[in-house]
Amino acid sequence: MATLRMAGARPRVSTGVPGLDGLIEGGLLPGRTYVVSGPPGSGKTTFGVQFLAAGAWQGERGMYVSLLEDVENIVYDMTTFSFKIEELVSSGKLLFMDLGEMLQASAEFPTYKQLLTKVTDQVKFRRIQRLVIDSISAIKFIGSDPKFEKKQMGEFFRGLQKIGCTTLLLSEMTDPERYLPEHFLAHGVIFLHNFLSDSRMVRAIQIIKMRGTRHDCNLRRLEITKNGLRVTSMLKSI
Numbered sequence: 001m002a003t004l005r006m007a008g009a010r011p012r013v014s015t016g017v018p019g020l021d022g023l024i025e026g027g028l029l030p031g032r033t034y035v036v037s038g039p040p041g042s043g044k045t046t047f048g049v050q051f052l053a054a055g056a057w058q059g060e061r062g063m064y065v066s067l068l069e070d071v072e073n074i075v076y077d078m079t080t081f082s083f084k085i086e087e088l089v090s091s092g093k094l095l096f097m098d099l100g101e102m103l104q105a106s107a108e109f110p111t112y113k114q115l116l117t118k119v120t121d122q123v124k125f126r127r128i129q130r131l132v133i134d135s136i137s138a139i140k141f142i143g144s145d146p147k148f149e150k151k152q153m154g155e156f157f158r159g160l161q162k163i164g165c166t167t168l169l170l171s172e173m174t175d176p177e178r179y180l181p182e183h184f185l186a187h188g189v190i191f192l193h194n195f196l197s198d199s200r201m202v203r204a205i206q207i208i209k210m211r212g213t214r215h216d217c218n219l220r221r222l223e224i225t226k227n228g229l230r231v232t233s234m235l236k237s238i
C-alpha cells in the first residue's frame with residue numbers, strides 16, 4: 001500500500017541555469033527524474049554539467065555518466081566554461097564516468113537494466129546526489145527487442161526514482177513535434193531548440209512539462225556564453 005504524501009511548500013533544487021529556476025517555482029523537485037531534449041549542439045551537455053557543477057559548489061556530489069562520448073573530451077570541452085570543473089573533479093565533488101565502453105563490451109545487448117544496476121552501484125558507493133546520463137538515446141540505438149523497450153524504460157525510471165538522486169536524462173531530439181517515450185515517463189521535460197531564422201541561429205528553451213509545478217510554457221531565448229546557459233526574454237517572433 002502506498003503512503004500518501006501531501007504537497008505543501010517543497011524544497012527545490014536549483015538548476016544552476018540563471019533565469020530558469022524562476023520559471024519553475026524555484027527549481028526541480030529533489031529525487032525526481034527530468035529529461036532535457038534537444039537537437040545537436042543545442043546545449044544538452046552544457047546544461048547537464050552546469051547543473052552538476054552548481055550542486056557540487058554547494059556540497060552536493062554529482063556524477064555525469066556518458067554512454068557515447070569519451071569523458072575526457074567532455075571534460076576538456078567543459079573546461080572552456082567558467083564552471084571550474086577541474087577543481088570539482090580533483091576534489092571528488094564531481095565525477096565523470098564512461099559507461100559506453102562497458103556497455104558495448106558486454107556480450108549481450110546492453111539494457112536499461114544493466115545501466116540501472118551500474119548507475120545504482122555507483123550512486124550508492126559514491127554518495128551521489130545529482131546525476132546526469134548522456135544520453136538515454138544511446139540505449140535505443142543498441143537496445144534489444146523494441147517490443148519490450150517501453151516496459152524496460154518504465155522500469156528504468158522507477159529504479160531511478162528509488163536511488164534518490166535528482167536526475168537529468170539527456171535525450172536526442174530532431175523533431176520537437178514528435179514526443180518520445182521518455183517524455184511521458186519523466187517528471188519533467190525541457191526542450192532546447194536550435195534553429196535558423198533569416199540566416200541567424202536562434203537558441204531557445206521551453207518547459208514542456210513539470211509535474212507538481214506551476215511553470216512557464218513559453219519559448220524563451222537561451223544564451224550560451226563562457227558562463228554556460230542563461231535564459232532570457234520570451235521569443236516574440238521567429
Ligand SMILES: Nc1ncnc2c1ncn2[C@@H]1O[C@H](COP(=O)(O)OP(=O)(O)OP(=O)(O)O)[C@@H](O)[C@H]1O
Nearest residue numbers: 039040041042043044045046047080081224225226
Ligand atoms: N565556451 C563556450 N562559450 C560559448 N559557447 C560555447 C562554448 N563551448 C561551446 N559552446 C557552444 O555551445 C554549443 C552546445 O554545446 P553542447 O555540447 O552542450 O551541445 P549538445 O546539445 O550536448 O550537443 P550534442 O548533441 O552534439 O551532444 C556548442 O555547439 C557551441 O556552439
Ligand SMILES: [Mg+2]
Nearest residue numbers: 044045046134
Ligand atoms: Mg552533448
